[in-house]
Amino acid sequence: MNLLSTDDTFEEQNFASGDVLVFEGKATDFVYLIRRGKVATFTMSSDRIYPISLIDGDGLVGEDCTFTGAPSNYSAVVLENTTAVKIPVETVQNFIKESPAWVGNLFGEISGRLMKTIDIIGEHKILDDKLFGGVSLTEQEEKMLRKSIT
Numbered sequence: 001m002n003l004l005s006t007d008d009t010f011e012e013q014n015f016a017s018g019d020v021l022v023f024e025g026k027a028t029d030f031v032y033l034i035r036r037g038k039v040a041t042f043t044m045s046s047d048r049i050y051p052i053s054l055i056d057g058d059g060l061v062g063e064d065c066t067f068t069g070a071p072s073n074y075s076a077v078v079l080e081n082t083t084a085v086k087i088p089v090e091t092v093q094n095f096i097k098e099s100p101a102w103v104g105n106l107f108g109e110i111s112g113r114l115m116k117t118i119d120i121i122g123e124h125k126i127l128d129d130k131l132f133g134g135v136s137l138t139e140q141e142e143k144m145l146r147k148s149i150t
Contacts, residue, residue, distance in 0.1 A: 010085045010086065012083050012084065013084060014081065014082070014083055015037070015084060016081055017078055017079060018147070018148045019077070019082075020075065020076070020078075020149060021061050021077070021078065021084070022075055023075055024072055024073065024075040024149070026071050026072060028062045028065055028066075028089065029090075030086045030087060030088055031060065031063055031087045032062050032076070032084040032086055033060055033084060034082060034084045037056075037078065037080050037081055037084070038055065038056050038082065039055040039076055040055075040076070040137065040141070040145060041055070041074050041076045042074060042075055042145065043073065044075065044149065049137070051137065052074050061076040062089070063114075064111060065111075066107075067096070067112075075145075075149050077145050
């Protein structure tokens with residue numbers, strides 16, 4: 001899936017391994033459309049990492065609090081040099097405000113469901129290789145994630 005196949009409104013930006021794009025428990029000012037690279041999304045509880053997804057190429061992070069203004073339910077950390085388009089949350093929110101009401105309601109509902117799912121994963125400490133596309137984090141990657149968010 002190419003999320004930005006024809007849109008050049010926003011510039012691409014490069015991020016290095018270990019850069020934190022989203023902090024769990026904090027609101028984000030940006031939505032990141034990942035173009036190239038590798039980004040891990042995860043929650044952390046009792047010093048244990050619970051993977052949500054591994055974005056390897058095209059993907060999206062920071063969307064969970066874009067529509068609700070609530071703090072993020074997950075962290076997103078760059079595992080390998082990554083190129084992403086950084087879109088201000090305010091721009092997305094303004095677009096939604098200018099759209100018919102059902103557009104905002106739809107995105108709010110989808111985002112709310114996603115946040116509830118992430119909460120359940122963390123609360124019940126669900127860990128499934130399917131969530132991470134069958135790819136496990138290496139010990140070195142886990143150490144880097146811990147270091148990046150503390």
